[in-house]
Amino acid sequence: MRIIGVLLVGLLMVAGGMPGKAGAAASETPFKDISKRHWARGQIENAASRGYVEGYPDGTFNAKASVTRAEFVKMTVEALRLPHSQGGFPWYQGYISAALEFGVLDETDSADYEKPIKRIEMMRIIARALAAETVYGEYLASFQSLKKGDMPFEDRQQFQNRDVPYIALAYGSGIVNGFPDRTMRIHSTATRAEAIVLMESFLEVRKLDPLSRERLLTFSSTGNTFEATKIEPMQEEQS
Template sequence: MKKRMITLLAIALIFGACLGWGKPASAAEGSFKDVPANHWAKKAIDYAVSKGYLKGEGNGSFRPNAAVTRAEFAAILDRVSTNEVKANVGSFSDLAGHWSEKEVNEAAAKGFLNAGDYSNGFKPGTALTRVEMAKWMASGLAAKDEDYKTALSDTKETIVPVTEYYKGGLNKADYPYVSVVLGTGLMSGYPDDSFGAGKTTTRAEVAVILQRYEGTQEKAASSFQDLSELREVGLTGTNVKTIAPQLSITDGGLLKIFGKNVNLRNGIATIQIHHYIFIPGSSMADLGSVYGKMFVDKEYMVNPKTYLVLIDETVTPNADNFTYQKYLGAIDNDFKAGFRVEGDVSTKFGYKTPPNDGSHFFDKGKGIRMWSAGMFIKTLPENKDRYSTTVTANDGTSISVVYKK
């Protein structure tokens, strides 16, 4: 009998080891022949394996460059998530008997994915796209914390600081999900500042993202400045309260003036203001705003004593031969606004800004939407305790941006 008990115990231990039971893998156990010591994601891979979020292939390899499938990522999210499981969330028609059936259904029950989005089948072996990944993680955060759910609503109309925002390649319905993952740092763009919505993600990249998600799910949405900016811009058209809280917007706020006609000097043109974006940074390493890379070329610096202000406006000339120089001459405020966005960032991101070579840009009676740049001082001269600029619409509506000591 004793021999039989020992045999059964040995079988159980072997069976458990095969299923990945037991203590987490040590650093040595987490080493893979295809993940050298100098691999950029080695620490994240070893951590993910030690926590049981990811597993090797059983032959000593990890396949760090392999694309992650829908089934794999759903299972991984189920493992890392601290969300509560909710019942009656639907099921997936093509998962019966699949190895991932239980974990995919649990991931859905935790709020990461919706069975209704896959009415033609989940297709578990399909490589997961980056926009799907963004949607799943943002949805999971929203299911856990009501403020993340509100953040998804707040960012429906925001400006997303990726090249696809103006150039195309990112559906408007995906703005909120991409905003949440960018705003929390869960995901980032590529070196060319594109998001790559349709691209896939490797197992190595997922290991890094998982480590971020593990921490992010325990943090409040309000703790992320970038997300706060994206939310404020989506709701109000400006990020001033997040970036420059010492500035006050009076007379009802910028929304009161946005979209209304404002006459330039001598009625030579009218403008409609759509957005004000404030960038406070003093170096390319720390621009201080999620929008910095969108509007500040690496060859140009932001004066540390000022805020760079980007103005999204529609300019409609009322005169023939309206030039950029005439436009600058018609600007009448203390803002020193209306200058072109310097460098190549406008071309990179695909928005318009006035040319600096005198080429034709404006046509009488035709509105052209563009971004111009201005500045606003951060600190007041010793002999002043207030600095302001005012914009007044044709119907008399006005707003003031005021700096007070």
């Protein structure tokens, strides 16, 4: 984990997109299927300008498409600019190897990389990446004693105790939110838009002092008294 922190100092958050899709330059107009009212337009445009995701040859972004484990790992590796090998078979092997080497991915994670990624899997990856920052790593370490019963979510019985520290850090830091019904929906899969919103939130949070993250401080000091953030339902593209 410390290796990532050293490698990331001073690096820009720039990376390549997913294989086989034509990129959209940062100066171009928004993707033709992303309206001005799309709930994730700002994050999608930021992600495209940073270069770690791309659109399709027909000028669309396809925000509702599912993201596979391989695609999300690639997105993470390239957003962090972790060194990785090029080419090979399957196409994502270099990204998986890099993620494993630098502690973003773990051998206990699913190796079925071509299947859609779940929210809990994204939280594991992002929490590990955030913990590469020493100040956040201390929080992850302090959360190791937490159990699913300590969590404030209505669906906490679906959690595995080994995942609780990752959920606590991802939620406490503000990278992810609970849903209005006080659930975390850890087994739900993610769309391209949702994955990018999470990634953009991570890239912002990792630059911030954890003392500025009120939920993180509340969770750290009281263990289980914070409440799941009530967020507005995601707004789909308007015609």
